[in-house]
Amino acid sequence: QVQLQESGPGLVKPSQTLSLTCTVSGGSISSGSYYWSWIRQPAGKGLEWIGRIYTSGSTNYNPSLKSRVTISVDTSKNQFSLKLSSVTAADTAVYYCATEDSGTFDYWGQGTLVTVSS
């Protein structure tokens, strides 16, 4: 069974770049079985899909964030990463990585809280 674990700074200053990594275990990120996605959830609010990457490096992003988001994959480390630039307080949220199969999110990481504050 695939397991995912998010890691990265819990505090980011406004205008800086948020960087998170998702480490995959129990399966190969190169298997081609899934897309690899990022989703976020502000405290007490709903879920927002950020974007996804396939093993080939092909990406899809939410248009609302597209100008600030980069998702990349490192198959040698079995990891994929999220970078979100020019962050503001509105980007404070729990960030989840997840597998996506036919548009459905099967496996999720536990989530990591990122706070944007000076």
Added chain:
Amino acid sequence: DIQMTQSPSTLSASVGDRVTITCRASQSVVVWLAWYQQKPGKAPKLLIYKTSGLESGVPSRFSGSGSGTEFTLTISSLQPDDFATYYCQQSNSYPWTFGQGTKVEIK
């Protein structure tokens, strides 16, 4: 973007009750609708995929139905472990979007 609207936002029910949550899409998502359960401090858990497919390991008291723009999640007999927030999610067109959630509370 396709807007997903769930009703009710909060639902109070008792153990053993039959519970139905509705999810409406602003345009057709055909059958590309999933349901998730989320408990406080935890990641969402997939319950239903492609409108009515029951994810492996999910109790059979959960079921999904619908098509086009209107979908329902039904819990046939509410159990103590089912008190949580439920989200629908469409994957017919980008960006994938979620409903605002329905919190199922103890009556």
